[in-house]
Amino acid sequence: MQYDKKVIDINTHPYLLEDVCRTQEQYQLVYDVTGLYHNGVASMPSTFARLDCAKIDLSVLSPLDLTTTKGTWMTTNEDVEFLCKKYPERFLGLASVDPHRADAVEVLEKAFTEQGLLGVHLFPALQGFSPDEACMTPIYETCLRYDKPILFDCGCSPYPGLLTKYAHPLLVEAAAMKYKKLRICLSRFGWPWSREVCMLMLKCHNVYTDTSIVYFDDAPQMYHQMFMVDMGPKWLDRSLRHQVMFGSGDPGLEQIRMINAVRGLELRDSTKELILSRNALEFLGLEKDLRWTND
Numbered sequence: 001m002q003y004d005k006k007v008i009d010i011n012t013h014p015y016l017l018e019d020v021c022r023t024q025e026q027y028q029l030v031y032d033v034t035g036l037y038h039n040g041v042a043s044m045p046s047t048f049a050r051l052d053c054a055k056i057d058l059s060v061l062s063p064l065d066l067t068t069t070k071g072t073w074m075t076t077n078e079d080v081e082f083l084c085k086k087y088p089e090r091f092l093g094l095a096s097v098d099p100h101r102a103d104a105v106e107v108l109e110k111a112f113t114e115q116g117l118l119g120v121h122l123f124p125a126l127q128g129f130s131p132d133e134a135c136m137t138p139i140y141e142t143c144l145r146y147d148k149p150i151l152f153d154c155g156c157s158p159y160p161g162l163l164t165k166y167a168h169p170l171l172v173e174a175a176a177m178k179y180k181k182l183r184i185c186l187s188r189f190g191w192p193w194s195r196e197v198c199m200l201m202l203k204c205h206n207v208y209t210d211t212s213i214v215y216f217d218d219a220p221q222m223y224h225q226m227f228m229v230d231m232g233p234k235w236l237d238r239s240l241r242h243q244v245m246f247g248s249g250d251p252g253l254e255q256i257r258m259i260n261a262v263r264g265l266e267l268r269d270s271t272k273e274l275i276l277s278r279n280a281l282e283f284l285g286l287e288k289d290l291r292w293t294n295d
Contacts, residue, residue, distance in 0.1 A: 003287070005273070006057035008092075008280040009255060011151070011187055011212045011247030013075070014061045016042050019086070020079040029074055033066075033126070034159045036251055048090060054256040060092045060280070062121035062151065065107075067098040069128045077107070081115040092284065094121040094151060099135040100128075105142050112146045118284045119143070119183075123153040124166035131171040140179050149183035149283050154197075155190040156214050158252040169197045176204040183283050187247060188213050194226060198235065201243045208283050210247030211262055211275070219253075219261035227265060241271045245280045 014020055015030045018041050063075040080093035095111030097104045111117040124131055143150055154167050169190035176184050185208040190197035200207045215222035227236050248258040281287035
């Protein structure tokens with residue numbers, strides 16, 4: 001498939017898609033963990049209609065291995081593999097693994113070599129680990145060996161009851177510096193530690209972030225405050241433009257609201273193209289790194 005100029009949402013979760021949320025027990029687990037009781041199970045036609053309405057071509061799906069904290073998965077690697085093979089024109093997939101598992105490396109190797117998954121999604125605050133723990137060393141090294149990226153759920157999450165001490169971006173600093181060829185995304189701009197994420201992106205060119213920021217009143221106001229006031233109006237349009245990807249955090253945050261807020265930012269068209277498409281392709285390894293080209 002040709003991915004050039006396709007709009008990509010790097011941060012979505014298939015927990016409530018009807019093709020994989022098949023039982024009341026699965027739905028109850030999603031409700032208990034995320035509080036998304038009001039969303040209901042989403043039909044596939046309505047999911048694709050929402051993507052079309054938001055003018056998003058591809059969603060990157062992230063499963064979640066909660067073996068240590070919940071004794072189960074909230075969407076499995078097999079579920080994501082199934083969705084990506086059934087709907088290849090709409091979905092790309094990441095894997096997940098609990099870093100505390102004795103077979104964590106084997107789970108990732110299967111995901112990368114047999115299931116066609118493009119990287120790994122980790123949620124330290126929900127999976128109960130810190131990115132600087134020793135159990136992460138084989139995870140980092142396996143992803144580096146297979147040239148697969150890691151997306152960390154970072155900063156403030158919309159899910160209730162989580163300890164944000166596991167979500168601080170500086171917990172990833174040592175790994176980002178040690179494994180310089182390992183692409184790492186710290187989602188949500190790490191908010192409220194957004195300046196720390198900006199610092200890491202400046203010093204570590206293998207560090208990325210996405211726009212799935214939990215907002216207060218509305219996404220446009222939050223984005224304007226962050227990108228045009230707190231960070232300075234040129235940071236995103238100049239120094240960081242090759243390391244920011246569009247991510248919605250769907251279904252916790254609504255795709256159309258998040259992407260319209262990005263499209264409404266006062267940025268160069270070429271910067272928006274990077275955020276909405278090309279940076280994700282490079283992060284996922286689907287396109288070579290073009291960040292040093294002039295445009």
